[in-house]
Every structure is written in C-alpha cells, then in structure tokens.
Amino acid sequence: MITMTTVGYGDVTVGSDCGQMFTMFIIVLGFVLYMFSLPTLLEILLGTHQSSKFRQSYNNLIKQEGLVIVVGSITEKNVSCFLKELLHPDKQGRPTFSVILLHPSFPTPGLSSILKSHYTRVQYYQGSALNYNDLMRCGLSIAKSVIVLADSHCSNPIKEDNANLLRVASIKNALSSIPIILQLLMNDSKKLLKCLPGWVPGRDVPLCLFECKLKILAQTCITPGFSTLLCNLFFATGLTSSGMKLASSHNSIWRELYATGACNGICSVVLSVSFIGMRTAEVGRICYEELGLTLISVGKGEKIIHQGSIGYFIANHLVDIQVVHYYCFKCHSGRSRNLSPCSCHSPQGQDKTNETFSFIDESYTFNDDLCQITSPPTCPIQSPYFPPPTSLNDHIVVCVFASSDSMSISLMSLFGPLQQAGDTEHSIVVVSNPDYFEREWSGLEDTTHIYFVPGHPLDSATLSEAQIESCSVCILLTGVAVNEQDNCQEHGIEDNEVVLCALKLRHKLGEKVSIISDLAIDSSIHLLDGSSQSGWPPHLSDAFALGQAFLPSVFDSITTAILYNPDIMCLLESLLNLKPPQQDMSTSLPSLNQSNTKIIQISMQSADYRRFSGLQYKELYVHMTAEDLLCLGIYRQKHQGSYQRFMIAAPPHDVILFHDDVVLAVLLCSELESLLSAV
Structure with a gap:
C-alpha cells in the first residue's frame, strides 16, 4: 500500500487543508498508475512481453x-x-x-x-x-x-x-x-x-542493385557529373533550411549554386492533351519558358507526344508540375502564375496524374534491359591475364577490392556501356585479385580493350603497372565480403580500403584524375572531404558534390520513388540504357525497343555554342530545344583553372554561362536514329 500510494509511512504529515487534498489526489493517482503498469510488469516477469507486443x-x-x-x-x-x-x-x-x-x-x-x-x-x-x-x-x-x-x-x-x-x-x-x-x-x-x-511485369518491379550501380558509374565515366545529378534528383532529403544555412555559412558561391540544384527532385505527370502531336523538345521549351519547369524525358524517350504520354520533370515540389496536366494554349498561354483547370478539353484521357496514388499502371511495361542477364559462355574459361600496353592514355582504371573467394558482381554491366558509348573506344584496366577476376571473366570474354593487372589496389607497384598517372577516371569498387567477420563491427570501417586508396591516389595524383569511390556506408564520405563537415548531410558534402563518391542510400531513394510512382522505373531505363548490352557484341544488333535517349555533354568552348558564353542559361536552353536537346544542368569548375567540377541541376534562368562550362543534356532520337547510331 505504501509503495503504490507513494505517500510515506506517516512520520511526516501535511497539516494544511490544501496539502491534505493534494495528498489524497496523489494516493488515487498512485493506485491508477500501478493498475495500468501491473499487466506489463507481469508480462515482463513471465517473459511474454515482447511476444505479445509484436x-x-x-x-x-x-x-x-x-x-x-x-x-x-x-x-x-x-x-x-x-x-x-x-x-x-x-x-x-x-x-x-x-x-x-x-x-x-x-x-x-x-x-x-x-x-x-x-x-x-x-x-x-x-x-x-x-x-x-x-x-x-x-x-x-x-x-x-x-x-x-x-x-x-x-x-x-x-x-x-x-x-x-x-x-x-x-x-x-x-x-x-x-x-x-x-x-x-x-x-x-x-x-x-x-x-x-x-x-x-510493370505492376511488380525488380531493382537489381549491383547492375544499377555499375550502369550509373559507367554513365558517369562517359558524362562526368551524371551520378551526382541523378542521385540528387532521387534523394527525398532535399535541401532543408538548415542545409541552406550550412551552404551559405562558408560564403562559397559554388556551394550555394550546387545547393540550389540539390533541392530539386523528379516528378512525373500525364501531359495535357494540348501537347498531343508536338515534339518533345518543343513541349520542353514551353514548360521551361512559361511554367519554369525542366523536362527530362517523356516515356522511354518519345520524340512525339501521344495520348497519355508521361513527362518527367525536375521540380522543387509535386504541386509545381500539376499545371502541366491541364495546360491549355488558349487559356494559359502567356500566363505563368495562378493557373487553374479550364473547360476547353474533355477530362477523358487526363485522369492519370501522380497526384492520384496508384501502383498499377497498365501503360507501363518493364524493360528487362536495365537488369539484363548476361549468361556465361559455354566455352571453357581462358586465362584473363592481359597486361596493358606500355603507352595508355585517358584510359579507365577499375580497382575492385575483392578477395579470392568473393562472388562476382557482373562487371559486364560496367564495361558494356563504356564500350558501346559512341565512337570512342574506352580502354579499361582492371586491378584486382586474379582468382576473383577469373570468375568475372566468364562474362567478359567477348569484350575488347580490357586489360588486367593482378594485385591489390593499395600496392603502389600494381597501380604503376596500371598506368594510373595517365588515366582519365579511376573507379574504386567495393567487393562482396567473404564472410560475416569481414564486416567490421565499428560503424563506417567497412570502407577502410576504399577510403585509404582514394586518399592515397588523391595525394599522389592531385585533382587531375577523377577518382570515384563506391562506398558501403554513407557516413564514410566525410572521410574523403578535406575539411570537417560532420554536420552536413552526405549529399551536401564536398566529396559528393564534386562527384568523388557513390552513396548506397540512393537505392533506398529509388525504391521509395518507385513506391510513390512506378513510372519512375521507365525513366531509369531511359537514362541508363544507352544501348542494351549484347551477349555477342560482334554479331548482335540493337533492338528497336531500346531507349531513345542519350546523355551527352556540350562544351561552351565548342564552335556552335561559344557565343552563349556570358549569356543567361535560359537563352541556351531555348536554343537547344530546337536541336531536340533537353538541358539537365551545368557542370562547372569549382574555381577558375580547377580540375574539379560540380553539378548544378536545373539552374535558375538568370545564371550566367562561363566559357569553360559544360552542359549535360538529353539527346532525343527516333527509333531508326538509335538503330543507325548503334550500328
């Protein structure tokens, strides 16, 4: 009784009427609280608390x-x-x-x-x-x-x-x-x-993590800045007010510009019937000039708008793009604010926006190319030891931190897009454990310009043999742990070899060579930064902004994006599948069903675009839509004469272009043009 009421043994009593009333209240409250906690105490004593709770x-x-x-x-x-x-x-x-x-x-x-x-x-x-x-x-x-x-x-x-x-x-x-x-x-x-x-397929969506990661890294080697752009668009943890304060607290113009693009995301909507029959690039120009929205793609790279075509936009909020669904030339042309639906068009065919939550999209068909299976050849595995020639330049070095027992992660997903990218033949030098690479070789025998250097990526002699000093890009890949003991207990130590190798190469090579680290833990990215930024979100750190790391949490972002909008998978296929990987690249022809988009880079120093230096970004965007190009952002130098660059996704209209800027854009091709380009 004394324990339940918590009023003591009576050796000290209250004399006033108010004190006695308060004591009576405490006694009643003690009984009530004890009765509520008694069942939980009994469950804990009997060992059934967790069982009943869960x-x-x-x-x-x-x-x-x-x-x-x-x-x-x-x-x-x-x-x-x-x-x-x-x-x-x-x-x-x-x-x-x-x-x-x-x-x-x-x-x-x-x-x-x-x-x-x-x-x-x-x-x-x-x-x-x-x-x-x-x-x-x-x-x-x-x-x-x-x-x-x-x-x-x-x-x-x-x-x-x-x-x-x-x-x-x-x-x-x-x-x-x-x-x-x-x-x-x-x-x-x-x-x-x-x-x-x-x-x-279509209703149920598979996401192959290893393949998706390798294809993103491959596209980043072809068009630097792509990984940062894509990951930032999927991250839901966009720029908060505290993040903006962090970016502006350093009085750094480049960080503020990067943060401006990092707060954007990907949204999709069924395009208005007013756009039917128009060119995709022309729709992109209208949405940019009148609505302030950046169009990425339509469907799987459609060049002409059809009934029910889905457009993918870079926007700050979902509500920003809803106007595209009911846009009308007669009622809305020339107006950029306070647009409301009109009665000019029948609502038939316009009932599907991502404002309406639906997981089943009958118009969506899953393309197996994104996670295509590369079957191993039936012929016996030959020796994969092909040392690189003595005079390689601008090649790609891939360092895989794997042991002799590590499982294959199908490097063909990385090498395939690199070898099929336009007219350039990318020579690739792989540095890894020989036993591991022999397992990878079962899917690489038909490839060309791939060389192998056995050894550990942290060994200086091995890196010298791979001619690391003359390469253009170095990718540090995290292998699969052999057993659970390989996963260190201390949080973040999983990336010890990758981080140490990145720091070693940066000290040796400086900023001239682009080094991309495949991290297992997001928090490890702060070890790659030259300054203390432990309070920053990983995607706002300098290392990520400058394209020096790939964050594994992007797959959580992509999975969440697919949950809210299954059509996002269609956009991934369009952006990542430059050309579908072929099992026999010497004889196989690309399919007409492949993606009709291609990510390209355009330098402001080229003859056709030199005149836009010093002008506003919106003038370049409008001009490029006439050439079936949709601008995604600016890849700009960190400071004058620097080798390091950062990505500005969907820059503001009034951003001034510099003569050394590089613009990332989506090139829209017809199916026939895609086939002829591949051949």
Whole structure:
C-alpha cells in the first residue's frame, strides 16, 4: 500500500487543508498508475512481453492513405536510411503511409530506437513472410504494396536473393494481386522471376542493385557529373533550411549554386492533351519558358507526344508540375502564375496524374534491359591475364577490392556501356585479385580493350603497372565480403580500403584524375572531404558534390520513388540504357525497343555554342530545344583553372554561362536514329 500510494509511512504529515487534498489526489493517482503498469510488469516477469507486443494484428489507429509492408533484410543499417527516405517531410503532396516491418526475430536495441522515433507511422511485427497467417495478420489484404529489401552488405548475395525470391512466392500465393517492389543483388537472380506465380511485369518491379550501380558509374565515366545529378534528383532529403544555412555559412558561391540544384527532385505527370502531336523538345521549351519547369524525358524517350504520354520533370515540389496536366494554349498561354483547370478539353484521357496514388499502371511495361542477364559462355574459361600496353592514355582504371573467394558482381554491366558509348573506344584496366577476376571473366570474354593487372589496389607497384598517372577516371569498387567477420563491427570501417586508396591516389595524383569511390556506408564520405563537415548531410558534402563518391542510400531513394510512382522505373531505363548490352557484341544488333535517349555533354568552348558564353542559361536552353536537346544542368569548375567540377541541376534562368562550362543534356532520337547510331 505504501509503495503504490507513494505517500510515506506517516512520520511526516501535511497539516494544511490544501496539502491534505493534494495528498489524497496523489494516493488515487498512485493506485491508477500501478493498475495500468501491473499487466506489463507481469508480462515482463513471465517473459511474454515482447511476444505479445509484436504478435498483435494490424489496427490502423492513425488514419493514413495506405499501408506498406516491408519484409526481407530488416536491419538497423537497412531500415534507418529507408525509413528516412520514405517518411521524409519533403514529400509534400504525396500519400502518407502506415508502415509494417515484418521479421522473424525481435528488434535489436538499435532498431528499437529507430522504431520509437517513427512510432506514429511504423510498427514492428514478429513473424515470417513465408507464413500465411503472419501475412494476413499484418494486413496484407488491405496493403497498397509490399517492399522486399536486400542486404547489400551480406556475405552470400545468391543466398540473399534466393530468400527474397522465396518471400515473393509466398506473398503472391497469399495474395496474387498485391504489387511488389523487389530488391535483388545478383543479375542471374532475375531469371527466376518468370517462374514465380502471380509476378506481373510493370505492376511488380525488380531493382537489381549491383547492375544499377555499375550502369550509373559507367554513365558517369562517359558524362562526368551524371551520378551526382541523378542521385540528387532521387534523394527525398532535399535541401532543408538548415542545409541552406550550412551552404551559405562558408560564403562559397559554388556551394550555394550546387545547393540550389540539390533541392530539386523528379516528378512525373500525364501531359495535357494540348501537347498531343508536338515534339518533345518543343513541349520542353514551353514548360521551361512559361511554367519554369525542366523536362527530362517523356516515356522511354518519345520524340512525339501521344495520348497519355508521361513527362518527367525536375521540380522543387509535386504541386509545381500539376499545371502541366491541364495546360491549355488558349487559356494559359502567356500566363505563368495562378493557373487553374479550364473547360476547353474533355477530362477523358487526363485522369492519370501522380497526384492520384496508384501502383498499377497498365501503360507501363518493364524493360528487362536495365537488369539484363548476361549468361556465361559455354566455352571453357581462358586465362584473363592481359597486361596493358606500355603507352595508355585517358584510359579507365577499375580497382575492385575483392578477395579470392568473393562472388562476382557482373562487371559486364560496367564495361558494356563504356564500350558501346559512341565512337570512342574506352580502354579499361582492371586491378584486382586474379582468382576473383577469373570468375568475372566468364562474362567478359567477348569484350575488347580490357586489360588486367593482378594485385591489390593499395600496392603502389600494381597501380604503376596500371598506368594510373595517365588515366582519365579511376573507379574504386567495393567487393562482396567473404564472410560475416569481414564486416567490421565499428560503424563506417567497412570502407577502410576504399577510403585509404582514394586518399592515397588523391595525394599522389592531385585533382587531375577523377577518382570515384563506391562506398558501403554513407557516413564514410566525410572521410574523403578535406575539411570537417560532420554536420552536413552526405549529399551536401564536398566529396559528393564534386562527384568523388557513390552513396548506397540512393537505392533506398529509388525504391521509395518507385513506391510513390512506378513510372519512375521507365525513366531509369531511359537514362541508363544507352544501348542494351549484347551477349555477342560482334554479331548482335540493337533492338528497336531500346531507349531513345542519350546523355551527352556540350562544351561552351565548342564552335556552335561559344557565343552563349556570358549569356543567361535560359537563352541556351531555348536554343537547344530546337536541336531536340533537353538541358539537365551545368557542370562547372569549382574555381577558375580547377580540375574539379560540380553539378548544378536545373539552374535558375538568370545564371550566367562561363566559357569553360559544360552542359549535360538529353539527346532525343527516333527509333531508326538509335538503330543507325548503334550500328
């Protein structure tokens, strides 16, 4: 009684009437609090507290617009970045979700702290995706989508993919109509998707992490600045007010310009019927001049607008592009503000915008080229030891930090686009473990201009043999850990070799050679910076702004973007597939169904564009639309005479062009032009 009421033994008493009234209130409150806590105390004493807490059935107490179930690799490292992207407040105008994490084991202390920070929208259920009752208990029948996460840090990617494929099969058996976003690691795992019952391409979207990463890096070698541009457009954690203060606190003009572009994102909308029959570039000019929006692409690179064509724009907020859906030349031409829908056009055919949340898009067909499977040849593996010639210049050095037991990550996804990029033959020198490269060689035997130097990338003699001093780009790739012991316990130490090699090369080569580090942990990027910026978000750090690192959290951003808008996968295919990789490049011809867009760079020092130096960016944008080019941004020197450059995505109209600027643009080609260019 004394413990429950917390008023003591009576040796000290209250004499006043107010004090006695207060003591009576404390006694009653003590009884109430004790009764509420008694069941929890009994559950803890009996060991059933966690079991009952995480075994309940779904009850949507907080009204959200949808439910998303997340299964697969649910770890503190995976979930923290994913939830930050999914639940970020910058997603204005997007649907709000309740999120359920389903995993067989109880949450770790670190994961529990993450759940507490998102307790209003995230719930953790203990159970298995292979159990029908557990799936139904999580609300599968009313869920909008299921996301299957993969662990890119696992020791056995094949085993990880097989487990995720089995989870997909179980979910489809429970409810075949549920849309699924599936993360895979290995390219060959995608072969099994056609065997899964209920898997529908377009409604169900696979994302091959290794292949997507390598293709982004390949495109960055061809058009420097592309990786920074693409990743910034997908990051939901755009520029906040605190981030803007950080950028401006250094009184650095280049950081402020970079931050201006970093706050943009990708939005899509069904184009107005007023644009039907027009050239895509002309629509881009109208949207830029009158609406202030930057058009990236239409569909999979459509050159002419059709009924229901989907346009992809660079914008600050979702509401900015909604006007494109109901734009009318008669009522809206010449007006840039306070536009409202008019009655000139029938609403038929205009009922699909990304304001309406839908996971099923019948007009979307998934292109296997993005995650194409490269089957190994049937002939025996020959020796892959081809030393580079003694006089290589402007070649690409690829350093893979892998051991003799590391699994292949299919480097063909990196080498294929490099060897098919226009008229330039890119010589590639690979530095890695010989046993590892022999496994990679099974998919590279038909390639040319690929040389191999056995050894460790941290060895100076090995790097000299690869002629690192005369290369144009050096890519430092993180290999797959052989076993769990290779994943160091200290957070961020996973990138020790990559970071040390990057710092060593930068000290040796300076800024002349572009060094791109493939990081396993986002926070490691601050080790690449020359100054202390621990308070900065990773995508606002100098190393990322200058294109010196690839952040793994971009896959969480892409997965979240696909959840909100499945059509984003179509844009990825359009931007990353310059030409589909061929199994036999000597005899195979490209398909007419391939992407009809190409990312190119245009120098302001070229004869055709030299006259735009000193003019405003909007004048260049309008001029380039006449040549079927859509400008994406400016790749500008950090300071006069510097080798380092930063990317300004969708610059303001009044930005002045410099004579040494480089512009990234999307070249729109017809299907026949794409075929002739490839041949």
